[in-house]
Amino acid sequence: MYNRFISHLRRALPLNKYLSTSTSETTVAESNKNATIEPKKFKFPSYQKPCQVWVENLDTIDENKLGIIELHPEIFSANPRIDLIQQNVRWQQLYRFVSYAHTKSRFEVRGGGRKPWPQKGLGKARHGSIRSPLFRGGGVIHGPKSPTPHFYMLPYYKRVNGLTSALSIKLAQDDLHIVDDIEIPTDDPKYIEELIKSRNWGPSVLIIDEVDIMPRNITLAVDQIRHINLMPAYGLNVYSMLKHDTLVLSKAAVNLIEDKLLTALHKNNTSFVTKPFKINQV
Amino acid sequence: MHAGKLKGEATMGSNTADKALRLLRYLPRVCLANIRDNPGAVKKNRRGRAQHGGDNHGDGNKGSGQRQNYMRLGHHLRRQYPPLSLNDLQLLIETNRINANQPIDLVSILNSGLYRLSPDKHEFGIHLTDEGADLFKAKVNIEVQWASELVIAAIEKAGGTITTSYYDQHSLQAMLNTKKFFERGVPIPRRMIPPADAIEYYTDPTKRGYLSDPEKISEERFVLSQKYGYTLPNIEEDKDYEMLTERKDPRQIFFGLNPGWVVNLKDKVILKPQNEDLKDFYST
Numbered sequence: 001m002y003n004r005f006i007s008h009l010r011r012a013l014p015l016n017k018y019l020s021t022s023t024s025e026t027t028v029a030e031s032n033k034n035a036t037i038e039p040k041k042f043k044f045p046s047y048q049k050p051c052q053v054w055v056e057n058l059d060t061i062d063e064n065k066l067g068i069i070e071l072h073p074e075i076f077s078a079n080p081r082i083d084l085i086q087q088n089v090r091w092q093q094l095y096r097f098v099s100y101a102h103t104k105s106r107f108e109v110r111g112g113g114r115k116p117w118p119q120k121g122l123g124k125a126r127h128g129s130i131r132s133p134l135f136r137g138g139g140v141i142h143g144p145k146s147p148t149p150h151f152y153m154l155p156y157y158k159r160v161n162g163l164t165s166a167l168s169i170k171l172a173q174d175d176l177h178i179v180d181d182i183e184i185p186t187d188d189p190k191y192i193e194e195l196i197k198s199r200n201w202g203p204s205v206l207i208i209d210e211v212d213i214m215p216r217n218i219t220l221a222v223d224q225i226r227h228i229n230l231m232p233a234y235g236l237n238v239y240s241m242l243k244h245d246t247l248v249l250s251k252a253a254v255n256l257i258e259d260k261l262l263t264a265l266h267k268n269n270t271s272f273v274t275k276p277f278k279i280n281q282v
Numbered sequence: 283m284h285a286g287k288l289k290g291e292a293t294m295g296s297n298t299a300d301k302a303l304r305l306l307r308y309l310p311r312v313c314l315a316n317i318r319d320n321p322g323a324v325k326k327n328r329r330g331r332a333q334h335g336g337d338n339h340g341d342g343n344k345g346s347g348q349r350q351n352y353m354r355l356g357h358h359l360r361r362q363y364p365p366l367s368l369n370d371l372q373l374l375i376e377t378n379r380i381n382a383n384q385p386i387d388l389v390s391i392l393n394s395g396l397y398r399l400s401p402d403k404h405e406f407g408i409h410l411t412d413e414g415a416d417l418f419k420a421k422v423n424i425e426v427q428w429a430s431e432l433v434i435a436a437i438e439k440a441g442g443t444i445t446t447s448y449y450d451q452h453s454l455q456a457m458l459n460t461k462k463f464f465e466r467g468v469p470i471p472r473r474m475i476p477p478a479d480a481i482e483y484y485t486d487p488t489k490r491g492y493l494s495d496p497e498k499i500s501e502e503r504f505v506l507s508q509k510y511g512y513t514l515p516n517i518e519e520d521k522d523y524e525m526l527t528e529r530k531d532p533r534q535i536f537f538g539l540n541p542g543w544v545v546n547l548k549d550k551v552i553l554k555p556q557n558e559d560l561k562d563f564y565s566t
Contacts, residue, residue: 079299086317169312172303242314269395
């Protein structure tokens with residue numbers, strides 16, 4: 001029964017942090033003789049166990065497990081705060097949004113300086129201007145004014161914990177894949193599409209590498225495919241992670257992201273980063 | 283099969299995060315369409331409507347006029363001293379956030395990042411409070427801006443020394459973020475003498491004021507030890523005597539740096555005034 005369950009998992013879940021280390025080792029040994037667990041010494045030790053995740057390859061269409069990488073539990077199995085994710089998404093949509101909706105007040109609408117009819121004697125309601133908000137074609141009270149920026153800054157730790165939540169959710173839902181590097185043998189878009197289809201990724205995939213100068217083949221291959229995107233690690237953000245179904249990280253990107261986020265989480269002097277944000281601050 | 287999987291997973295971690303992540307494995311993919319904030323998390327700012335909701339915070343609503351020719355500016359203008367307890371100080375020392383082998387002043391406490399000061403809100407420095415006085419055992423040379431008798435006794439009982447000293451707004455601004463201040467490339471200002479209503483406090487040897495007579499302070503140290511019933515540690519024979527008796531000049535802001543000096547962090551040099559007038563201006 002247990003063996004059946006393990007073999008089912010092996011087929012269904014390429015990565016499984018809920019399996020014990022010993023089980024993973026046997027699985028690795030069966031699937032690939034060269035695959036190994038790379039024990040990792042973390043800069044910030046945690047009381048939790050590290051997550052173990054398969055490292056895959058991109059140089060063949062068929063999935064080839066190259067080994068197991070250990071990930072820091074504070075980054076990749078953090079508390080999945082859906083509320084922080086929502087706040088991050090809202091912030092990312094709003095901080096660059098400028099509303100250009102514009103209305104004119106009664107004093108900005110042309111005309112209306114003259115009293116339309118005498119105060120008394122006509123049996124009509126008294127009015128002082130034909131551009132009063134009561135009139136058709138009159139001004140608008142408290143209407144939108146252009147431009148209205150909606151910029152604000154989300155608190156630092158909401159941004160950091162938003163990223164760890166999103167990464168943890170992606171890993172828990174089997175939507176996070178780690179590859180050794182993002183080199184592919186051809187620049188043919190069909191290759192990467194076929195690869196993604198055969199591995200049940202996507203359809204939309206976000207591929208993240210360490211630096212912003214990507215290998216030539218993958219850049220050309222995904223150039224015309226709008227649902228497969230490349231991003232450097234410094235561009236990692238909650239919105240893009242949620243926008244794409246699958247997140248593919250290169251090993252170098254994982255190390256960089258882990259390092260940056262752990263440094264952010266373990267800062268011992270937070271007074272500068274948690275200060276209220278000023279627009280003109282350096 | 284399915285039950286086996288659940289059973290297998292249930293043996294692993296039991297904290298909230300693990301539970302939530304395990305639950306997420308059986309839920310639809312989290313995406314832009316199915317996220318939301320916690321219910322009730324966003325609170326609208328409403329105008330106060332209770333007894334004092336809409337009024338003027340005790341400042342009244344009259345300005346200068348025929349009856350009185352001055353603005354009534356409210357009564358939040360007194361000097362404030364945000365508290366730091368002896369407990370906090372002990373913790374800062376034990377967790378290596380402050381080096382107790384060197385004199386401790388406002389700069390070293392601010393540099394720990396765990397004490398905040400807003401001089402623009404009339405905050406003038408540290409009020410060292412007596413919470414944890416019984417447990418305090420660090421031997422320190424500390425300079426604070428306000429301290430009670432019990433706090434002074436606790437520090438001196440542990441073999442340390444304490445001074446209370448006054449810093450004006452400009453000095454405090456320089457001390458808040460030292461790096462930022464040095465990067466501005468302006469000379470270190472002179473520390474101003476305390477205002478009239480604070481002179482009494484800072485010249486009082488029982489308060490360990492920085493303007494009081496050192497002879498009288500050592501007398502008062504003994505008097506206090508008699509009052510609280512402890513034997514006063516003899517700091518003259520202490521191996522850290524030099525450190526424990528190091529004091530700033532009344533015009534000095536930073537240990538080791540004199541007013542008028544410019545610190546160039548980029549070239550790692552200190553520029554000192556050469557002009558006689560400047561020397562005269564910055565001397566005490």
